[in-house]
Amino acid sequence: MPRSRAANERLHALVPGGAHTYAKGEDQYPEDLAPVISHGRGAHVWDLDGNRYVEYGSGLRSVSLGHAHPRVVEAARRELERGSNFVRPSVLEAEAAERFLATVPTADMVKFGKNGSDVTTAAVRLARAVTGRPRVAICGDQPFFSVDDWFIGTTPMSAGIPAATTELTVSFPYGDLGAVAELLDRYEGEVACLVLEPAGHVEPPTGYLEGLRVLADRHGCLLVFDEMITGFRWSEAGAQGLYGVTPDLSTFGKALGNGFAVSALAGRRELMEYGGLRHDGDRVFLLSTTHGAETHSLAAAMAVQTVYTQEGTTARLHASGERLAAGVRDAAESAGVADRVLVRGRASNLVFATLDGEGRPSQEYRTLFLRRLLEGGVLAPSFVVSAALDEADLAHTVDVVAEACAVYRKALEAGDPGPWLGGRPVKPVFRSRV
Structure with missing residues (x-):
């Protein structure tokens, strides 16, 4: 992602935090995997390097019909x-x-x-x-x-x-x-x-x-x-x-x-x-x-x-969310991490939780999970759906989640997600120090 990395440096030089919304900050994503978006259409966005992603939580939940409806x-x-x-x-x-x-x-x-x-x-x-x-x-x-x-x-x-x-x-x-x-x-x-x-x-x-x-x-x-x-x-x-x-x-x-x-x-x-x-x-x-x-x-x-x-958009959001939640839970169950990768919330407003070996919320395991999603072409700080998602998008997402859960299981068995992080962990938005 060389163009996204260069654009992130450009943003940090001009905009405090490198974004106009803290929840969109580079610190919310794995190191060197914070895409800078070129454009979007429907349920997909493209970064400056030409990578295409299935996107969730679009516009911090604001784009519920899909981009450029x-x-x-x-x-x-x-x-x-x-x-x-x-x-x-x-x-x-x-x-x-x-x-x-x-x-x-x-x-x-x-x-x-x-x-x-x-x-x-x-x-x-x-x-x-x-x-x-x-x-x-x-x-x-x-x-x-x-x-x-x-x-x-x-x-x-x-x-x-x-x-x-x-x-x-x-x-x-x-x-x-x-x-x-x-x-x-x-x-x-x-x-x-x-x-x-x-x-x-x-x-x-x-x-x-x-x-x-x-x-x-x-x-x-x-x-x-x-x-x-x-x-x-x-x-x-x-x-x-x-x-x-x-x-x-x-x-x-x-x-x-x-x-x-x-x-x-x-x-x-x-x-x-x-x-x-x-x-x-x-x-x-x-x-x-x-x-x-x-x-x-x-x-x-x-x-x-x-x-x-x-x-009937609200009903469609709920139906897509229910299919996605079921698929993610099945993938986590198959990988043996159903008690560590959790899907929560109303079907139209799903989030996921990443827990460590002791069952505690973990930014390190969130980093591991996000990295695998991004590498698989899924941009998902949450699993909040839009009405533009189709069956192929949902199926692809579940496949990528399954691959991420397999790596998650390896990290749990090793007792240390460090080798799979690829850099510093992601950080919470609200914190007193940088």
């Missing part, structure tokens, strides 16, 4: 030829809002942005304004909510964030209603909102989301669902549509634009109007971005929603 591209192209940004709202803003609210009928109003961090932080700001309370309670078991200080200050990468800011964010574990009740009692009258992904790699326990709704109402705080991942992958209306629990506010992104930059803050009218012009209270600077309503991104989002509803 023709209906999405055509919708965006049509608007680009008509102008992308004006000094007053485009009529497309009303059309996109109507389309979104028809897809997510649990919300009354919506405001669009460009990334998930902005809309989730806007939800926090709105909750503080509405309740007059300073504290934010987040689900501490979930990895990411925003690049902004109220969240990043709680991670190992908290450098540059005042402690006074971080102290206003408290956390609770997923699935434990008693812990949430205890937290709200401890900070009675101080918590503005509960922020969480409504579901993740495990299904919500029976009554959990309903219980959060009751606790939020009882304590006068807002319930905020981060639907960045669950939006469209769980159902077109997100996890709230699947599980039937309505939050006060929710945030969407990723799959909404199939790679185009668009996100959404949605919620109850009486709350969202605090950021508008038709109320008599204090004004809230809810969300105001120059590029938040670019016409081509909104057109792409509307096309995505149309494809999902007309083609």
